[in-house]
Amino acid sequence: DGGITQSPKYLFRKEGQNVTLSCEQNLNHDAMYWYRQDPGQGLRLIYYSQIVNDFQKGDIAEGYSVSREKKESFPLTVTSAQKNPTAFYLCASSMGLALYNEQFFGPGTRLTVL
Amino acid sequence: GQQLNQSPQSMFIQEGEDVSMNCTSSSIFNTWLWYKQDPGEGPVLLIALYKAGELTSNGRLTAQFGITRKDSFLNISASIPSDVGIYFCAVKTAGNMLTFGGGTRLMVKP
Numbered sequence: 001d002g003g004i005t006q007s008p009k010y011l012f013r014k015e016g017q018n019v020t021l022s023c024e025q026n027l028n029h030d031a032m033y034w035y036r037q038d039p040g041q042g043l044r045l046i047y048y049s050q051i052v053n054d055f056q057k058g059d060i061a062e063g064y065s066v067s068r069e070k071k072e073s074f075p076l077t078v079t080s081a082q083k084n085p086t087a088f089y090l091c092a093s094s095m096g097l098a099l100y101n102e103q104f105f106g107p108g109t110r111l112t113v114l
Numbered sequence: 115g116q117q118l119n120q121s122p123q124s125m126f127i128q129e130g131e132d133v134s135m136n137c138t139s140s141s142i143f144n145t146w147l148w149y150k151q152d153p154g155e156g157p158v159l160l161i162a163l164y165k166a167g168e169l170t171s172n173g174r175l176t177a178q179f180g181i182t183r184k185d186s187f188l189n190i191s192a193s194i195p196s197d198v199g200i201y202f203c204a205v206k207t208a209g210n211m212l213t214f215g216g217g218t219r220l221m222v223k224p
Contacts, residue, residue: 004156031210042118042202042214043157058211090156097210099145099164105156
């Protein structure tokens with residue numbers, strides 16, 4: 001089946017540790033995105049990538065890093081510099097950046113920092 | 115930055131009722147989207163609107179793109195229990211980026 005997978009579903013980390021969230025897609029999409037969602041709020045863009053080996057900061061990139069070495073994969077690292085990392089993280093992908101290329105979302109990873 | 119205001123923030127429904135929610139902005143946008151999110155899951159795209167004044171249906175869901183390009187509404191007819199969830203409006207900004215509203219939470223009346 002084609003789709004976007006995120007793993008793990010739940011992740012617990014101690015304060016001060018870096019943690020990497022996985023996002024894989026087999027839709028052959030060029031563009032991929034990471035969003036953060038806090039309780040009772042909408043989604044906010046962390047990073048996005050239009051193509052392999054390229055990525056751009058979104059609205060709340062501080063304390064996060066990404067890489068895009070393969071078209072299928074766009075991992076997100078939550079670093080110890082992120083002051084409030086506990087949140088629900090959502091990955092999305094789209095064919096590209098043109099009109100009608102809508103974003104489709106993965107199931108999310110809930111990160112809890114203890 | 116851009117801000118989308120969704121209302122109501124939450125509402126209770128009884129099975130069979132029609133539901134209406136809307137989303138407004140102080141800025142003009144050329145693409146409006148409606149997503150639904152079930153608890154603990156990612157949002158699912160329901161309807162995409164690309165033309166001002168456009169009215170689009172997807173089963174029991176109907177959405178309209180306001181003629182001023184500053185608002186949109188979503189109606190759900192004859193609601194069923196699985197309609198419960200959070201509904202988000204979103205607009206496209208430069209480079210196919212999305213800005214999301216705060217969501218409307220739909221719950222079932224006890």
